[in-house]
Amino acid sequence: MRAVVVSTFGGPEAVEVVETEVPEPGARQIRIKVGAAALNPVDAGVREGVFGGAGERLGLGWDVAGTVDAVGADAGWTVGEEVVALLHGTVKPLGTHAEYAVVDADAVAKAPAGADAVRAATVPLNALTAAQALDLLEVAPGRSLLVTGAAGAVGGYAVQLAAHRGIAVTALAREADADLVRSLGAARLAGAEEGGFDAVLDAAVLGEPALERVRDGGAYVGVIPGAQPAPVRGVRTAAVEVRADGARLAELVGLVEKGVLTLRVAGTYALDEAARAHARLAEGGVRGRLVLVP
Structure with a gap:
Protein backbone atom coordinates (compact mmCIF):
# COMPACT_ATOMS: atom_id res chain seq x y z
CA MET A 1 0.00 0.00 0.00
CA ARG A 2 0.99 3.65 -0.28
CA ALA A 3 1.74 5.66 2.86
CA VAL A 4 2.97 9.18 3.59
CA VAL A 5 6.14 9.30 5.67
CA VAL A 6 9.19 11.40 6.47
CA SER A 7 12.67 9.92 6.69
CA THR A 8 14.49 13.22 7.15
CA PHE A 9 13.18 16.38 8.79
CA GLY A 10 12.46 19.55 6.87
CA GLY A 11 9.86 21.47 4.93
CA PRO A 12 7.12 20.11 2.68
CA GLU A 13 9.78 18.68 0.39
CA ALA A 14 10.63 16.14 3.13
CA VAL A 15 7.27 14.42 2.66
CA GLU A 16 7.46 11.09 0.81
CA VAL A 17 4.89 8.62 -0.48
CA VAL A 18 6.28 5.09 -0.16
CA GLU A 19 5.13 1.54 -0.77
CA THR A 20 4.87 -0.55 2.38
CA GLU A 21 3.09 -3.63 3.68
CA VAL A 22 -0.57 -3.47 4.63
CA PRO A 23 -0.71 -3.49 8.47
CA GLU A 24 -2.52 -6.26 10.31
CA PRO A 25 -4.78 -5.57 13.30
CA GLY A 26 -3.97 -7.20 16.63
CA ALA A 27 -6.32 -7.99 19.49
CA ARG A 28 -8.80 -5.17 20.16
CA GLN A 29 -7.73 -3.38 17.01
CA ILE A 30 -9.33 -2.78 13.63
CA ARG A 31 -7.98 -2.00 10.19
CA ILE A 32 -9.63 0.82 8.28
CA LYS A 33 -9.58 1.19 4.52
CA VAL A 34 -8.94 4.92 4.48
CA GLY A 35 -11.52 7.02 2.70
CA ALA A 36 -9.98 10.33 3.79
CA ALA A 37 -7.55 11.66 6.38
CA ALA A 38 -7.15 15.26 7.52
CA LEU A 39 -3.83 17.11 7.56
CA ASN A 40 -3.12 18.93 10.83
CA PRO A 41 -0.41 21.24 12.19
CA VAL A 42 0.87 18.34 14.32
CA ASP A 43 1.80 16.56 11.08
CA ALA A 44 3.92 19.55 10.10
CA GLY A 45 5.54 19.37 13.54
CA VAL A 46 6.42 15.71 13.02
CA ARG A 47 7.80 16.55 9.58
CA GLU A 48 9.98 19.30 11.04
CA GLY A 49 11.34 17.09 13.85
CA VAL A 50 9.61 18.93 16.69
CA PHE A 51 8.77 15.65 18.44
CA GLY A 52 11.98 13.75 17.78
CA GLY A 53 12.41 10.45 16.02
CA ALA A 54 15.57 11.32 14.09
CA GLY A 55 16.84 8.40 12.04
CA GLU A 56 13.43 6.72 11.93
CA ARG A 57 10.83 6.59 9.20
CA LEU A 58 7.79 8.31 10.67
CA GLY A 59 4.23 7.94 9.44
CA LEU A 60 2.01 11.01 9.23
CA GLY A 61 -1.67 11.42 9.98
CA TRP A 62 -3.92 11.28 13.07
CA ASP A 63 -7.46 11.61 11.70
CA VAL A 64 -9.14 8.93 9.63
CA ALA A 65 -12.54 8.26 8.12
CA GLY A 66 -13.22 5.07 6.20
CA THR A 67 -14.53 1.53 6.24
CA VAL A 68 -13.66 -1.28 8.65
CA ASP A 69 -11.63 -3.71 6.54
CA ALA A 70 -10.40 -6.26 9.08
CA VAL A 71 -10.81 -6.84 12.81
CA GLY A 72 -8.68 -8.38 15.53
CA ALA A 73 -9.93 -10.49 18.41
CA ASP A 74 -12.45 -8.80 20.72
CA ALA A 75 -12.48 -5.67 18.58
CA GLY A 76 -16.23 -5.18 18.79
CA TRP A 77 -16.54 -3.83 15.26
CA THR A 78 -17.78 -5.42 12.04
CA VAL A 79 -16.17 -5.41 8.61
CA GLY A 80 -17.98 -2.93 6.39
CA GLU A 81 -18.92 -0.38 9.06
CA GLU A 82 -18.25 3.28 8.25
CA VAL A 83 -16.15 4.79 11.03
CA VAL A 84 -13.98 7.67 12.17
CA ALA A 85 -11.02 7.37 14.53
CA LEU A 86 -8.02 9.07 16.07
CA LEU A 87 -4.64 7.38 15.70
CA HIS A 88 -2.71 9.05 18.50
CA GLY A 89 1.06 9.41 18.48
CA THR A 90 3.73 11.72 17.12
CA VAL A 91 6.40 9.07 16.58
CA LYS A 92 4.89 6.06 14.79
CA PRO A 93 5.92 4.00 11.76
CA LEU A 94 2.56 4.43 10.01
CA GLY A 95 -0.15 7.07 10.36
CA THR A 96 -3.50 7.58 8.74
CA HIS A 97 -2.11 9.24 5.62
CA ALA A 98 -2.12 5.89 3.91
CA GLU A 99 -4.41 3.50 2.08
CA TYR A 100 -5.00 1.46 5.27
CA ALA A 101 -4.61 2.26 8.97
CA VAL A 102 -4.76 0.12 12.11
CA VAL A 103 -6.25 1.73 15.20
CA ASP A 104 -7.28 0.62 18.67
CA ALA A 105 -10.94 -0.37 18.75
CA ASP A 106 -11.69 1.95 21.67
CA ALA A 107 -10.52 4.95 19.61
CA VAL A 108 -13.23 4.41 16.99
CA ALA A 109 -16.76 5.77 16.50
CA LYS A 110 -19.35 5.35 13.80
CA ALA A 111 -19.02 7.96 11.07
CA PRO A 112 -21.57 10.79 11.09
CA ALA A 113 -24.63 9.93 9.06
CA GLY A 114 -24.96 12.03 5.93
CA ALA A 115 -21.33 13.14 5.86
CA ASP A 116 -18.91 11.84 3.27
CA ALA A 117 -15.47 10.60 4.32
CA VAL A 118 -13.75 13.87 3.42
CA ARG A 119 -15.90 15.90 5.78
CA ALA A 120 -16.00 13.19 8.46
CA ALA A 121 -12.19 13.12 8.56
CA THR A 122 -12.14 16.65 9.98
CA VAL A 123 -13.78 15.56 13.24
CA PRO A 124 -11.55 13.34 15.42
CA LEU A 125 -8.41 15.31 16.34
CA VAL A 240 -4.72 19.94 26.64
CA GLU A 241 -2.97 16.75 25.54
CA VAL A 242 -5.56 15.16 23.33
CA ARG A 243 -6.52 11.55 24.10
CA ALA A 244 -8.07 8.98 21.81
CA ASP A 245 -11.54 8.33 23.17
CA GLY A 246 -14.04 6.49 21.03
CA ALA A 247 -16.96 7.08 23.39
CA ARG A 248 -16.36 10.83 23.47
CA LEU A 249 -15.84 10.83 19.71
CA ALA A 250 -19.23 9.16 19.33
CA GLU A 251 -20.80 11.99 21.35
CA LEU A 252 -19.18 14.54 19.05
CA VAL A 253 -20.41 12.65 15.99
CA GLY A 254 -23.88 12.89 17.49
CA LEU A 255 -23.49 16.67 17.68
CA VAL A 256 -22.45 16.71 14.03
CA GLU A 257 -25.62 14.83 13.14
CA LYS A 258 -27.72 17.31 15.15
CA GLY A 259 -26.15 20.26 13.35
CA VAL A 260 -24.32 21.55 16.43
CA LEU A 261 -20.88 21.03 14.87
CA THR A 262 -20.04 22.21 11.36
CA LEU A 263 -17.62 20.21 9.22
CA ARG A 264 -15.31 22.56 7.30
CA VAL A 265 -13.05 21.37 4.49
CA ALA A 266 -10.57 23.89 3.09
CA GLY A 267 -9.38 21.67 0.25
CA THR A 268 -8.69 18.09 -0.83
CA TYR A 269 -5.53 16.51 -2.21
CA ALA A 270 -4.74 13.08 -3.56
CA LEU A 271 -2.41 11.04 -1.34
CA ASP A 272 0.35 11.45 -3.90
CA GLU A 273 -0.02 15.23 -3.52
CA ALA A 274 0.76 15.16 0.21
CA ALA A 275 3.78 17.46 -0.18
CA ARG A 276 1.59 20.03 -1.95
CA ALA A 277 -0.92 19.84 0.89
CA HIS A 278 1.87 20.46 3.42
CA ALA A 279 3.01 23.47 1.40
CA ARG A 280 -0.51 24.89 1.41
CA LEU A 281 -0.79 24.35 5.17
CA ALA A 282 2.52 26.18 5.64
CA GLU A 283 1.14 29.22 3.81
CA GLY A 284 -1.39 29.76 6.61
CA GLY A 285 -4.84 31.25 6.44
CA VAL A 286 -6.55 27.86 6.05
CA ARG A 287 -10.17 27.91 7.21
CA GLY A 288 -11.19 24.34 7.93
CA ARG A 289 -8.97 21.36 7.22
CA LEU A 290 -7.01 20.17 4.25
CA VAL A 291 -7.86 16.52 3.59
CA LEU A 292 -5.91 13.75 1.83
CA VAL A 293 -7.81 11.18 -0.23
CA PRO A 294 -6.06 7.90 -1.17
Missing part, protein backbone atom coordinates in the same frame (compact mmCIF):
# COMPACT_ATOMS: atom_id res chain seq x y z
CA ASN A 126 -9.82 18.81 16.27
CA ALA A 127 -13.20 18.18 17.89
CA LEU A 128 -11.66 15.97 20.60
CA THR A 129 -9.02 18.63 21.29
CA ALA A 130 -11.68 21.33 21.62
CA ALA A 131 -13.91 19.19 23.85
CA GLN A 132 -11.09 18.07 26.13
CA ALA A 133 -9.77 21.63 26.40
CA LEU A 134 -13.20 22.85 27.48
CA ASP A 135 -13.27 20.06 30.07
CA LEU A 136 -10.02 21.39 31.53
CA LEU A 137 -11.37 24.94 31.67
CA GLU A 138 -14.51 23.89 33.60
CA VAL A 139 -16.44 26.94 32.39
CA ALA A 140 -19.99 27.00 33.73
CA PRO A 141 -22.96 28.05 31.59
CA GLY A 142 -23.36 31.82 31.57
CA ARG A 143 -19.69 32.48 32.29
CA SER A 144 -17.44 34.22 29.75
CA LEU A 145 -14.97 32.45 27.48
CA LEU A 146 -12.52 33.94 24.99
CA VAL A 147 -11.44 31.62 22.16
CA THR A 148 -8.33 32.73 20.31
CA GLY A 149 -7.89 31.45 16.78
CA ALA A 150 -11.67 31.10 16.69
CA ALA A 151 -11.80 30.81 12.89
CA GLY A 152 -9.41 27.84 12.87
CA ALA A 153 -10.31 24.17 13.08
CA VAL A 154 -9.87 23.64 16.84
CA GLY A 155 -11.07 27.15 17.68
CA GLY A 156 -14.16 26.81 15.52
CA TYR A 157 -15.19 23.57 17.19
CA ALA A 158 -14.50 25.13 20.60
CA VAL A 159 -16.77 28.08 19.81
CA GLN A 160 -19.59 25.76 18.74
CA LEU A 161 -19.23 23.40 21.69
CA ALA A 162 -19.03 26.23 24.21
CA ALA A 163 -22.03 28.05 22.76
CA HIS A 164 -23.97 24.78 22.83
CA ARG A 165 -23.19 24.52 26.55
CA GLY A 166 -24.62 27.99 27.20
CA ILE A 167 -21.25 29.67 27.69
CA ALA A 168 -20.92 33.31 26.60
CA VAL A 169 -18.32 33.03 23.82
CA THR A 170 -16.19 35.89 22.53
CA ALA A 171 -13.94 35.25 19.54
CA LEU A 172 -10.47 36.58 18.93
CA ALA A 173 -10.15 36.49 15.14
CA ARG A 174 -9.48 38.68 12.14
CA GLU A 175 -12.16 41.17 11.19
CA ALA A 176 -12.45 39.34 7.88
CA ASP A 177 -13.55 36.26 9.83
CA ALA A 178 -16.19 38.08 11.88
CA ASP A 179 -19.17 36.65 10.01
CA LEU A 180 -17.69 33.15 10.15
CA VAL A 181 -17.10 33.07 13.91
CA ARG A 182 -20.50 34.60 14.61
CA SER A 183 -22.07 31.88 12.48
CA LEU A 184 -20.30 29.34 14.69
CA GLY A 185 -21.86 30.80 17.83
CA ALA A 186 -19.57 33.57 19.03
CA ALA A 187 -21.57 36.48 20.42
CA ARG A 188 -18.96 38.99 19.26
CA LEU A 189 -15.32 39.68 18.47
CA ALA A 190 -12.93 40.73 21.22
CA GLY A 191 -11.59 44.24 21.31
CA ALA A 192 -7.86 44.84 20.91
CA GLU A 193 -7.17 45.22 24.63
CA GLU A 194 -10.28 43.60 26.07
CA GLY A 195 -9.81 41.40 29.12
CA GLY A 196 -11.55 40.20 32.24
CA PHE A 197 -12.74 36.88 30.80
CA ASP A 198 -13.50 34.00 33.12
CA ALA A 199 -11.51 31.69 30.86
CA VAL A 200 -9.44 31.63 27.68
CA LEU A 201 -9.01 28.73 25.28
CA ASP A 202 -5.86 29.71 23.42
CA ALA A 203 -6.21 27.84 20.12
CA ALA A 204 -3.99 30.43 18.39
CA VAL A 205 -1.08 29.66 20.77
CA LEU A 206 -0.63 33.31 21.77
CA GLY A 207 0.62 32.41 25.24
CA GLU A 208 1.08 35.27 27.70
CA PRO A 209 -0.87 37.88 25.68
CA ALA A 210 -3.88 35.55 25.86
CA LEU A 211 -3.29 34.87 29.56
CA GLU A 212 -3.40 38.62 30.23
CA ARG A 213 -7.04 38.65 29.07
CA VAL A 214 -8.14 36.30 31.88
CA ARG A 215 -9.56 37.80 35.06
CA ASP A 216 -7.83 37.20 38.38
CA GLY A 217 -8.60 33.65 39.53
CA GLY A 218 -9.78 32.54 36.09
CA ALA A 219 -8.51 29.75 33.84
CA TYR A 220 -6.32 29.43 30.76
CA VAL A 221 -5.88 26.36 28.57
CA GLY A 222 -3.54 26.09 25.61
CA VAL A 223 -3.32 23.45 22.91
CA ILE A 224 0.39 22.57 22.99
CA PRO A 225 1.23 20.26 25.93
CA GLY A 226 3.78 21.80 28.27
CA ALA A 227 3.83 25.15 26.47
CA GLN A 228 1.29 26.97 28.64
CA PRO A 229 2.48 30.14 30.44
CA ALA A 230 3.13 30.08 34.16
CA PRO A 231 0.20 30.89 36.46
CA VAL A 232 -0.22 34.54 37.49
CA ARG A 233 -2.83 36.43 39.53
CA GLY A 234 -4.35 33.17 40.69
CA VAL A 235 -5.13 32.13 37.11
CA ARG A 236 -5.02 28.38 36.64
CA THR A 237 -3.07 27.43 33.51
CA ALA A 238 -2.93 24.11 31.67
CA ALA A 239 -2.63 22.67 28.18
Whole structure:
Protein backbone atom coordinates (compact mmCIF):
# COMPACT_ATOMS: atom_id res chain seq x y z
CA MET A 1 0.00 0.00 0.00
CA ARG A 2 0.99 3.65 -0.28
CA ALA A 3 1.74 5.66 2.86
CA VAL A 4 2.97 9.18 3.59
CA VAL A 5 6.14 9.30 5.67
CA VAL A 6 9.19 11.40 6.47
CA SER A 7 12.67 9.92 6.69
CA THR A 8 14.49 13.22 7.15
CA PHE A 9 13.18 16.38 8.79
CA GLY A 10 12.46 19.55 6.87
CA GLY A 11 9.86 21.47 4.93
CA PRO A 12 7.12 20.11 2.68
CA GLU A 13 9.78 18.68 0.39
CA ALA A 14 10.63 16.14 3.13
CA VAL A 15 7.27 14.42 2.66
CA GLU A 16 7.46 11.09 0.81
CA VAL A 17 4.89 8.62 -0.48
CA VAL A 18 6.28 5.09 -0.16
CA GLU A 19 5.13 1.54 -0.77
CA THR A 20 4.87 -0.55 2.38
CA GLU A 21 3.09 -3.63 3.68
CA VAL A 22 -0.57 -3.47 4.63
CA PRO A 23 -0.71 -3.49 8.47
CA GLU A 24 -2.52 -6.26 10.31
CA PRO A 25 -4.78 -5.57 13.30
CA GLY A 26 -3.97 -7.20 16.63
CA ALA A 27 -6.32 -7.99 19.49
CA ARG A 28 -8.80 -5.17 20.16
CA GLN A 29 -7.73 -3.38 17.01
CA ILE A 30 -9.33 -2.78 13.63
CA ARG A 31 -7.98 -2.00 10.19
CA ILE A 32 -9.63 0.82 8.28
CA LYS A 33 -9.58 1.19 4.52
CA VAL A 34 -8.94 4.92 4.48
CA GLY A 35 -11.52 7.02 2.70
CA ALA A 36 -9.98 10.33 3.79
CA ALA A 37 -7.55 11.66 6.38
CA ALA A 38 -7.15 15.26 7.52
CA LEU A 39 -3.83 17.11 7.56
CA ASN A 40 -3.12 18.93 10.83
CA PRO A 41 -0.41 21.24 12.19
CA VAL A 42 0.87 18.34 14.32
CA ASP A 43 1.80 16.56 11.08
CA ALA A 44 3.92 19.55 10.10
CA GLY A 45 5.54 19.37 13.54
CA VAL A 46 6.42 15.71 13.02
CA ARG A 47 7.80 16.55 9.58
CA GLU A 48 9.98 19.30 11.04
CA GLY A 49 11.34 17.09 13.85
CA VAL A 50 9.61 18.93 16.69
CA PHE A 51 8.77 15.65 18.44
CA GLY A 52 11.98 13.75 17.78
CA GLY A 53 12.41 10.45 16.02
CA ALA A 54 15.57 11.32 14.09
CA GLY A 55 16.84 8.40 12.04
CA GLU A 56 13.43 6.72 11.93
CA ARG A 57 10.83 6.59 9.20
CA LEU A 58 7.79 8.31 10.67
CA GLY A 59 4.23 7.94 9.44
CA LEU A 60 2.01 11.01 9.23
CA GLY A 61 -1.67 11.42 9.98
CA TRP A 62 -3.92 11.28 13.07
CA ASP A 63 -7.46 11.61 11.70
CA VAL A 64 -9.14 8.93 9.63
CA ALA A 65 -12.54 8.26 8.12
CA GLY A 66 -13.22 5.07 6.20
CA THR A 67 -14.53 1.53 6.24
CA VAL A 68 -13.66 -1.28 8.65
CA ASP A 69 -11.63 -3.71 6.54
CA ALA A 70 -10.40 -6.26 9.08
CA VAL A 71 -10.81 -6.84 12.81
CA GLY A 72 -8.68 -8.38 15.53
CA ALA A 73 -9.93 -10.49 18.41
CA ASP A 74 -12.45 -8.80 20.72
CA ALA A 75 -12.48 -5.67 18.58
CA GLY A 76 -16.23 -5.18 18.79
CA TRP A 77 -16.54 -3.83 15.26
CA THR A 78 -17.78 -5.42 12.04
CA VAL A 79 -16.17 -5.41 8.61
CA GLY A 80 -17.98 -2.93 6.39
CA GLU A 81 -18.92 -0.38 9.06
CA GLU A 82 -18.25 3.28 8.25
CA VAL A 83 -16.15 4.79 11.03
CA VAL A 84 -13.98 7.67 12.17
CA ALA A 85 -11.02 7.37 14.53
CA LEU A 86 -8.02 9.07 16.07
CA LEU A 87 -4.64 7.38 15.70
CA HIS A 88 -2.71 9.05 18.50
CA GLY A 89 1.06 9.41 18.48
CA THR A 90 3.73 11.72 17.12
CA VAL A 91 6.40 9.07 16.58
CA LYS A 92 4.89 6.06 14.79
CA PRO A 93 5.92 4.00 11.76
CA LEU A 94 2.56 4.43 10.01
CA GLY A 95 -0.15 7.07 10.36
CA THR A 96 -3.50 7.58 8.74
CA HIS A 97 -2.11 9.24 5.62
CA ALA A 98 -2.12 5.89 3.91
CA GLU A 99 -4.41 3.50 2.08
CA TYR A 100 -5.00 1.46 5.27
CA ALA A 101 -4.61 2.26 8.97
CA VAL A 102 -4.76 0.12 12.11
CA VAL A 103 -6.25 1.73 15.20
CA ASP A 104 -7.28 0.62 18.67
CA ALA A 105 -10.94 -0.37 18.75
CA ASP A 106 -11.69 1.95 21.67
CA ALA A 107 -10.52 4.95 19.61
CA VAL A 108 -13.23 4.41 16.99
CA ALA A 109 -16.76 5.77 16.50
CA LYS A 110 -19.35 5.35 13.80
CA ALA A 111 -19.02 7.96 11.07
CA PRO A 112 -21.57 10.79 11.09
CA ALA A 113 -24.63 9.93 9.06
CA GLY A 114 -24.96 12.03 5.93
CA ALA A 115 -21.33 13.14 5.86
CA ASP A 116 -18.91 11.84 3.27
CA ALA A 117 -15.47 10.60 4.32
CA VAL A 118 -13.75 13.87 3.42
CA ARG A 119 -15.90 15.90 5.78
CA ALA A 120 -16.00 13.19 8.46
CA ALA A 121 -12.19 13.12 8.56
CA THR A 122 -12.14 16.65 9.98
CA VAL A 123 -13.78 15.56 13.24
CA PRO A 124 -11.55 13.34 15.42
CA LEU A 125 -8.41 15.31 16.34
CA ASN A 126 -9.82 18.81 16.27
CA ALA A 127 -13.20 18.18 17.89
CA LEU A 128 -11.66 15.97 20.60
CA THR A 129 -9.02 18.63 21.29
CA ALA A 130 -11.68 21.33 21.62
CA ALA A 131 -13.91 19.19 23.85
CA GLN A 132 -11.09 18.07 26.13
CA ALA A 133 -9.77 21.63 26.40
CA LEU A 134 -13.20 22.85 27.48
CA ASP A 135 -13.27 20.06 30.07
CA LEU A 136 -10.02 21.39 31.53
CA LEU A 137 -11.37 24.94 31.67
CA GLU A 138 -14.51 23.89 33.60
CA VAL A 139 -16.44 26.94 32.39
CA ALA A 140 -19.99 27.00 33.73
CA PRO A 141 -22.96 28.05 31.59
CA GLY A 142 -23.36 31.82 31.57
CA ARG A 143 -19.69 32.48 32.29
CA SER A 144 -17.44 34.22 29.75
CA LEU A 145 -14.97 32.45 27.48
CA LEU A 146 -12.52 33.94 24.99
CA VAL A 147 -11.44 31.62 22.16
CA THR A 148 -8.33 32.73 20.31
CA GLY A 149 -7.89 31.45 16.78
CA ALA A 150 -11.67 31.10 16.69
CA ALA A 151 -11.80 30.81 12.89
CA GLY A 152 -9.41 27.84 12.87
CA ALA A 153 -10.31 24.17 13.08
CA VAL A 154 -9.87 23.64 16.84
CA GLY A 155 -11.07 27.15 17.68
CA GLY A 156 -14.16 26.81 15.52
CA TYR A 157 -15.19 23.57 17.19
CA ALA A 158 -14.50 25.13 20.60
CA VAL A 159 -16.77 28.08 19.81
CA GLN A 160 -19.59 25.76 18.74
CA LEU A 161 -19.23 23.40 21.69
CA ALA A 162 -19.03 26.23 24.21
CA ALA A 163 -22.03 28.05 22.76
CA HIS A 164 -23.97 24.78 22.83
CA ARG A 165 -23.19 24.52 26.55
CA GLY A 166 -24.62 27.99 27.20
CA ILE A 167 -21.25 29.67 27.69
CA ALA A 168 -20.92 33.31 26.60
CA VAL A 169 -18.32 33.03 23.82
CA THR A 170 -16.19 35.89 22.53
CA ALA A 171 -13.94 35.25 19.54
CA LEU A 172 -10.47 36.58 18.93
CA ALA A 173 -10.15 36.49 15.14
CA ARG A 174 -9.48 38.68 12.14
CA GLU A 175 -12.16 41.17 11.19
CA ALA A 176 -12.45 39.34 7.88
CA ASP A 177 -13.55 36.26 9.83
CA ALA A 178 -16.19 38.08 11.88
CA ASP A 179 -19.17 36.65 10.01
CA LEU A 180 -17.69 33.15 10.15
CA VAL A 181 -17.10 33.07 13.91
CA ARG A 182 -20.50 34.60 14.61
CA SER A 183 -22.07 31.88 12.48
CA LEU A 184 -20.30 29.34 14.69
CA GLY A 185 -21.86 30.80 17.83
CA ALA A 186 -19.57 33.57 19.03
CA ALA A 187 -21.57 36.48 20.42
CA ARG A 188 -18.96 38.99 19.26
CA LEU A 189 -15.32 39.68 18.47
CA ALA A 190 -12.93 40.73 21.22
CA GLY A 191 -11.59 44.24 21.31
CA ALA A 192 -7.86 44.84 20.91
CA GLU A 193 -7.17 45.22 24.63
CA GLU A 194 -10.28 43.60 26.07
CA GLY A 195 -9.81 41.40 29.12
CA GLY A 196 -11.55 40.20 32.24
CA PHE A 197 -12.74 36.88 30.80
CA ASP A 198 -13.50 34.00 33.12
CA ALA A 199 -11.51 31.69 30.86
CA VAL A 200 -9.44 31.63 27.68
CA LEU A 201 -9.01 28.73 25.28
CA ASP A 202 -5.86 29.71 23.42
CA ALA A 203 -6.21 27.84 20.12
CA ALA A 204 -3.99 30.43 18.39
CA VAL A 205 -1.08 29.66 20.77
CA LEU A 206 -0.63 33.31 21.77
CA GLY A 207 0.62 32.41 25.24
CA GLU A 208 1.08 35.27 27.70
CA PRO A 209 -0.87 37.88 25.68
CA ALA A 210 -3.88 35.55 25.86
CA LEU A 211 -3.29 34.87 29.56
CA GLU A 212 -3.40 38.62 30.23
CA ARG A 213 -7.04 38.65 29.07
CA VAL A 214 -8.14 36.30 31.88
CA ARG A 215 -9.56 37.80 35.06
CA ASP A 216 -7.83 37.20 38.38
CA GLY A 217 -8.60 33.65 39.53
CA GLY A 218 -9.78 32.54 36.09
CA ALA A 219 -8.51 29.75 33.84
CA TYR A 220 -6.32 29.43 30.76
CA VAL A 221 -5.88 26.36 28.57
CA GLY A 222 -3.54 26.09 25.61
CA VAL A 223 -3.32 23.45 22.91
CA ILE A 224 0.39 22.57 22.99
CA PRO A 225 1.23 20.26 25.93
CA GLY A 226 3.78 21.80 28.27
CA ALA A 227 3.83 25.15 26.47
CA GLN A 228 1.29 26.97 28.64
CA PRO A 229 2.48 30.14 30.44
CA ALA A 230 3.13 30.08 34.16
CA PRO A 231 0.20 30.89 36.46
CA VAL A 232 -0.22 34.54 37.49
CA ARG A 233 -2.83 36.43 39.53
CA GLY A 234 -4.35 33.17 40.69
CA VAL A 235 -5.13 32.13 37.11
CA ARG A 236 -5.02 28.38 36.64
CA THR A 237 -3.07 27.43 33.51
CA ALA A 238 -2.93 24.11 31.67
CA ALA A 239 -2.63 22.67 28.18
CA VAL A 240 -4.72 19.94 26.64
CA GLU A 241 -2.97 16.75 25.54
CA VAL A 242 -5.56 15.16 23.33
CA ARG A 243 -6.52 11.55 24.10
CA ALA A 244 -8.07 8.98 21.81
CA ASP A 245 -11.54 8.33 23.17
CA GLY A 246 -14.04 6.49 21.03
CA ALA A 247 -16.96 7.08 23.39
CA ARG A 248 -16.36 10.83 23.47
CA LEU A 249 -15.84 10.83 19.71
CA ALA A 250 -19.23 9.16 19.33
CA GLU A 251 -20.80 11.99 21.35
CA LEU A 252 -19.18 14.54 19.05
CA VAL A 253 -20.41 12.65 15.99
CA GLY A 254 -23.88 12.89 17.49
CA LEU A 255 -23.49 16.67 17.68
CA VAL A 256 -22.45 16.71 14.03
CA GLU A 257 -25.62 14.83 13.14
CA LYS A 258 -27.72 17.31 15.15
CA GLY A 259 -26.15 20.26 13.35
CA VAL A 260 -24.32 21.55 16.43
CA LEU A 261 -20.88 21.03 14.87
CA THR A 262 -20.04 22.21 11.36
CA LEU A 263 -17.62 20.21 9.22
CA ARG A 264 -15.31 22.56 7.30
CA VAL A 265 -13.05 21.37 4.49
CA ALA A 266 -10.57 23.89 3.09
CA GLY A 267 -9.38 21.67 0.25
CA THR A 268 -8.69 18.09 -0.83
CA TYR A 269 -5.53 16.51 -2.21
CA ALA A 270 -4.74 13.08 -3.56
CA LEU A 271 -2.41 11.04 -1.34
CA ASP A 272 0.35 11.45 -3.90
CA GLU A 273 -0.02 15.23 -3.52
CA ALA A 274 0.76 15.16 0.21
CA ALA A 275 3.78 17.46 -0.18
CA ARG A 276 1.59 20.03 -1.95
CA ALA A 277 -0.92 19.84 0.89
CA HIS A 278 1.87 20.46 3.42
CA ALA A 279 3.01 23.47 1.40
CA ARG A 280 -0.51 24.89 1.41
CA LEU A 281 -0.79 24.35 5.17
CA ALA A 282 2.52 26.18 5.64
CA GLU A 283 1.14 29.22 3.81
CA GLY A 284 -1.39 29.76 6.61
CA GLY A 285 -4.84 31.25 6.44
CA VAL A 286 -6.55 27.86 6.05
CA ARG A 287 -10.17 27.91 7.21
CA GLY A 288 -11.19 24.34 7.93
CA ARG A 289 -8.97 21.36 7.22
CA LEU A 290 -7.01 20.17 4.25
CA VAL A 291 -7.86 16.52 3.59
CA LEU A 292 -5.91 13.75 1.83
CA VAL A 293 -7.81 11.18 -0.23
CA PRO A 294 -6.06 7.90 -1.17
